[in-house]
Amino acid sequence: MSDATTAVAGTQAGVSQAPAGPRRGRAHWALADTLNITRRYLTHFQRQPITIAWQLGFPIISVLLYGFVFGEAMKTPGNEGDYKQFLMPGMFVMTMAFGFMNTAMGVAMDASKGVIDRFRSMPMAPSAVSAGRGLSDLVVACAELTILALTALAIGWRPDNGVLNTVAAFALLLLLRFSLIWVGVWLGLVVPTPQAAGSLYGVAFPLTMISSVFVAPSLMPDWLGPIAAWNPVSSTGTAARELFGNPGAGGSSWIEQNAVLMAVVWPLVVTAVFLPLAVRRFKRLSR
Amino acid sequence: MSSSDYAVFARGLEKRYGDKRALDGFDLTVEHGTVHGLLGPNGAGKTTAVRALATLIRLDGGRAEVGGADVAREARQVRSRIGLTGQYAAVDEILTGRQNLEMFGRLFHLGGTLAARRAQELLEQFDLEAAADKGAGGYSGGMRRRLDLAASMILAPSVLFLDEPTTGLDPRGRSEVWDSVRNLVTGGTTVLLTTQYLEEADRLASRITVIDQGRAIADDTPDGLKATVGGSHLEVVVAEAADLPAVEKAVARVARGATETVIAERRVQAAVTDRVAALTDVARTLQDEGIAVEDIGLRRPSLDDVFLQLTGDRPAQDRDADGAYATYEKTEAAA
Numbered sequence: 258m259s260d261a262t263t264a265v266a267g268t269q270a271g272v273s274q275a276p277a278g279p280r281r282g283r284a285h286w287a288l289a290d291t292l293n294i295t296r297r298y299l300t301h302f303q304r305q306p307i308t309i310a311w312q313l314g315f316p317i318i319s320v321l322l323y324g325f326v327f328g329e330a331m332k333t334p335g336n337e338g339d340y341k342q343f344l345m346p347g348m349f350v351m352t353m354a355f356g357f358m359n360t361a362m363g364v365a366m367d368a369s370k371g372v373i374d375r376f377r378s379m380p381m382a383p384s385a386v387s388a389g390r391g392l393s394d395l396v397v398a399c400a401e402l403t404i405l406a407l408t409a410l411a412i413g414w415r416p417d418n419g420v421l422n423t424v425a426a427f428a429l430l431l432l433l434r435f436s437l438i439w440v441g442v443w444l445g446l447v448v449p450t451p452q453a454a455g456s457l458y459g460v461a462f463p464l465t466m467i468s469s470v471f472v473a474p475s476l477m478p479d480w481l482g483p484i485a486a487w488n489p490v491s492s493t494g495t496a497a498r499e500l501f502g503n504p505g506a507g508g509s510s511w512i513e514q515n516a517v518l519m520a521v522v523w524p525l526v527v528t529a530v531f532l533p534l535a536v537r538r539f540k541r542l543s544r
Numbered sequence: 545m546s547s548s549d550y551a552v553f554a555r556g557l558e559k560r561y562g563d564k565r566a567l568d569g570f571d572l573t574v575e576h577g578t579v580h581g582l583l584g585p586n587g588a589g590k591t592t593a594v595r596a597l598a599t600l601i602r603l604d605g606g607r608a609e610v611g612g613a614d615v616a617r618e619a620r621q622v623r624s625r626i627g628l629t630g631q632y633a634a635v636d637e638i639l640t641g642r643q644n645l646e647m648f649g650r651l652f653h654l655g656g657t658l659a660a661r662r663a664q665e666l667l668e669q670f671d672l673e674a675a676a677d678k679g680a681g682g683y684s685g686g687m688r689r690r691l692d693l694a695a696s697m698i699l700a701p702s703v704l705f706l707d708e709p710t711t712g713l714d715p716r717g718r719s720e721v722w723d724s725v726r727n728l729v730t731g732g733t734t735v736l737l738t739t740q741y742l743e744e745a746d747r748l749a750s751r752i753t754v755i756d757q758g759r760a761i762a763d764d765t766p767d768g769l770k771a772t773v774g775g776s777h778l779e780v781v782v783a784e785a786a787d788l789p790a791v792e793k794a795v796a797r798v799a800r801g802a803t804e805t806v807i808a809e810r811r812v813q814a815a816v817t818d819r820v821a822a823l824t825d826v827a828r829t830l831q832d833e834g835i836a837v838e839d840i841g842l843r844r845p846s847l848d849d850v851f852l853q854l855t856g857d858r859p860a861q862d863r864d865a866d867g868a869y870a871t872y873e874k875t876e877a878a879a
Contacts, residue, residue, distance in 0.1 A: 286653060293650045300647075301638045304679060375633030375695070378598050380624040381651045543602050 287382035294376075294389020298363065299396065312359070312397070316352045316405045323348065323471070324412055332476060338504030345405075345414040346426070346497035347470035352401050353434040354465045354490050358457055360394050360441025365454040368446055368542075377542065387535060391438040398434040402427060418502030426500035429520045433493045436524035439531035446538040469494045473505050474513070486512050489523035496520035551576045551611060551703050551734035552597060558605030559592050559758075566592040568758035570606070574703075574751075579725065579735040581749030581766075583742065583847075585855050589758040590738045591631065594705050597736075598628050611702040624652075627696030627733075630707025634692070637681035641672050641691050644680055648695050666694040670724060686717030693724055697733075704728060706737045710744060722748060742847035752847075756855045769850045777843045778822050779813040783836035788812060794829040798822035810838070 302309040324341050333343045364387075367373045376386050406427075416423045448454045467484060468474075469491040474482040485491055486508065495516035498505055512519060552574035559567040566589050574580040584590045595601045597610050599619040608615045611625035635644045642663050649659025667676045670690040675683060680691055689709060696704055709725065710718040725748060729735060739745055745752055746766050754762040754769070762769060778798065780791050788805060791812045795803045798821070799814035806813075816822040819842055830837055 289653070290651060293647060297636065297639070297647050300643060304638050304640070304643075370637070371631065371634035372636055374600055375628060375635070375648075376651070377600055378623055378626065378628045378633055379648070379651055380620050380653075543600065 283382070287385055287388075290381045290385030291388040291392060294385050295392040295396070298390060298393035302397075313401060313404050316348065316401055317408045319351070320345070320348050320405060320408050320412070327471070331472070333473065333505045339413075341413060342415070342503045343473075343498070343505040344471070345409040346501055346503055347494050348409070349402060349405055349430050349497060350433065350468075350490055350494040351465050351470045352405060353398060353430050353493070354437065354470075355461055356394060356398055356401075356434050357437035357441035357444070358454070358461055359397075360390065360438050361444040361448065361457060362451055362454040363390060364442050364445025365448050365451040369451055373542070383539070387442050387539065390442065391435070394438050394441075395431065395435060398431055402430060414503075416501035416503070418500060422500040422502070426497040429493055429496050429500070429517070432521065432524045433490070436527040436531070439528055439535045443531050443535040443538055446535070446542070464488070465490055469505075473508065474510075475508055483510065486510050489519075489527060492516050492519035492523050549576075550574060550609075551578075552580075552608070552736060554593075554597065554606065554608035556606035557593065557596060557603055557608060559589075559596060559601065560604050565758050567596065567603070567606075570755065570758055571760050571763075572597075572608075572753055573763075574734060574736055576702075576734055577729060577732060578750045579729055579737055579748045581745035581752040582736060582738045582755060583740075583745055583752060583851060584755035588755045588855070590755055591707075592758075593755065594707070594736065594738060598626055598705055599623055624699065625702045627699075627701035627704040629689075629692045629696045629705065630709065633696075635680050635688075635695050637679065639680060640677050641680055641683070641687075641694075642667060642676040644691065644695060645698065649698050652699050654698070662698055666697060670694045671720070684717075685712050686714070686720060689713065689717070689721055690724065693721070693728075697728065700731065701733060703734045703736065706735050708739050708741075709737070710739075710741065742851055746847050754851065754854050762850075762854050766847060769847065770845050772850070776816060776819050777813050777845060777849070778816045778819075778826060779811060779839070779841055779843055780826065780830070780837060781809065781811045781839040783810070783838050785810050787835045790833055790835060791830065794826050794833075797829075798825050813843075816842075 323344055328340050328344070331340045331344075333340055364373075373386060377383065416426070444457065445454060448457075467481065468488040469485060474485040474491065476482075477485055492512065495508065495513055496519070497503075499516055507513065550573055552572055554570065554572040557567045557570040557572075558565070568589075570589065570593055572582075572593070582590055582593065592601070596603050597608055597615060599615050599622050603616065610622045613621035613625065615622050636647070639647065645663035645666055646656075646659045649662050650656060652659075654662060667673050670693060672687060672690055672694065675687055680688065683691060693706075693709070706725065709721045713721065722744075725735060725737075735748075737745065737749060749766065751763070751765055752769060753760050762772070764772070778795060780795060782788065782791055785807060788807070788810065792803050792805055795812050795814050798816055798818075800817050801815055803812055803814040805811070823840070823842060827837075827840060830840075
């Protein structure tokens with residue numbers, strides 16, 4: 258019992274000697290806090306290998322399913338090239354697009370369990386809570402894209418437009434994922450329970466289907482095609498096809514002609530809208 | 545004395561949610577190095593008060609200092625001096641106990657080495673070494689509570705907000721947590737304890753504030769509070785419910801206030817001032833009338849009595865004299 262007392266008193270002394278916090282400056286600690294939160298989420302995967310296996314395995318299964326089940330039956334615009342070549346960039350985009358669900362569920366879980374409240378009661382940078390979540394999401398997205406690309410290569414997908422364009426395509430995919438982090442954080446704080454966040458799949462699925470992910474908008478009914486073409490997800494998909502040199506990038510509408518530009522503009526717009534919303538929602542926790 | 549001489553000093557706290565006033569001029573003064581109980585029925589404002597003091601919500605009015613720092617203007621200083629447990633803040637259930645403590649340590653800017661050392665210290669102190677590398681989600685209730693306490697103690701906070709620390713624990717877990725809390729206070733921490741268990745407050749707290757409808761309605765030592773309810777209660781339990789009206793009449797003659805009748809337990813009770821005289825008077829009357837008495841005696845009020853009297857939060861048939869009488873007649877008719 259006296260040991261406990263000494264330990265507490267000892268640490269009190271130790272801590273008052275080491276006020277490293279304020280001396281290093283705010284930016285330093287905001288970054289350090291962010292990296293610590295990132296580490297926390299990545300440790301979750303280490304603690305729950307099944308979760309990461311499922312999260313990384315799902316895209317592989319999707320690639321194989323859609324590639325082989327639909328592969329022969331589906332058409333590419335103008336019947337140029339192989340559907341698999343058309344589909345793979347779409348699968349990359351779909352995986353990035355669905356990522357916001359993981360963000361939303363993780364944030365909703367932390368909010369409902371009181372973990373976010375503990376962070377908020379600590380002398381850490383408040384921005385680190387969401388920034389750390391976002392950074393870990395991007396790390397996971399890189400892992401997902403790597404696994405997807407390897408699987409796609411294994412079943413015959415080929416990017417043949419030079420290294421630079423290939424890198425640019427992956428950068429655009431990550432930019433889309435980045436913008437959706439803020440949608441996820443916002444949704445995670447808006448929904449009442451983690452279960453409610455899970456049910457967002459019902460919204461996410463049609464939003465990704467009505468796009469160029471699986472079928473070119475030009476092959477859809479006249480009323481649906483333009484909606485699909487203007488879906489932000491389509492711009493990233495079309496831009497990726499263009500940069501990878503895969504078939505079906507084209508399309509006659511303005512939005513399809515300027516896919517690479519719009520694959521930059523759309524995520525910036527989404528970020529400009531949802532980042533402030535997420536910040537505001539976070540601040541509303543103090544109400 | 546200035547406000548910084550206290551661990552918590554709050555005056556006139558206001559917090560509104562729409563039309564509801566969660567805090568309505570709430571005052572609280574907590575002395576350094578003590579356990580201070582905050583009691584109140586559900587919805588009285590306990591949680592709102594603690595969340596405001598812990599900088600989790602902004603106040604609409606009033607001012608509060610915790611550990612000498614203002615919760616509104618110096619939130620960061622407050623945050624470096626407090627610990628939060630229970631429903632106010634949780635640990636990560638996926639991480640292990642050790643990973644939790646190390647993460648929180650790094651977020652308190654201890655640095656990796658110091659955070660790991662502090663985690664080890666706390667695991668030993670709170671008897672969690674055996675489960676240190678297991679996921680916190682699989683911990684038993686008592687272990688989870690101790691991990692929660694340990695996570696709040698990383699910086700040895702000057703003020704610890706402790707929420708219902710023993711709810712759902714078995715007697716052994718309960719006494720373990722109580723020991724931990726007493727140890728913390730010996731180490732210089734001030735504890736603000738919110739609880740539903742009056743027994744717990746009675747055991748741990750040297751002072752208690754009762755909150756109801758967003759205001760502090762009493763603030764005293766446990767003994768002082770019991771004294772305000774009135775010295776003692778006279779209690780009579782009879783064998784036959786039919787005798788209750790006669791007993792009530794006998795008790796009313798010596799009662800300080802209203803008498804109270806609990807039909808189901810065939811019990812009449814009332815606060816009395818002149819203890820022995822009241823007891824002998826009632827005993828003689830009942831003997832003269834030939835009423836079979838099962839039990840008669842004097843009882844010191846518990847904190848429950850204090851709580852019930854102050855907040856008026858009691859079942860209707862006990863509080864409402866007319867209601868109680870109506871139930872009587874039914875009993876009589878049945879008999």
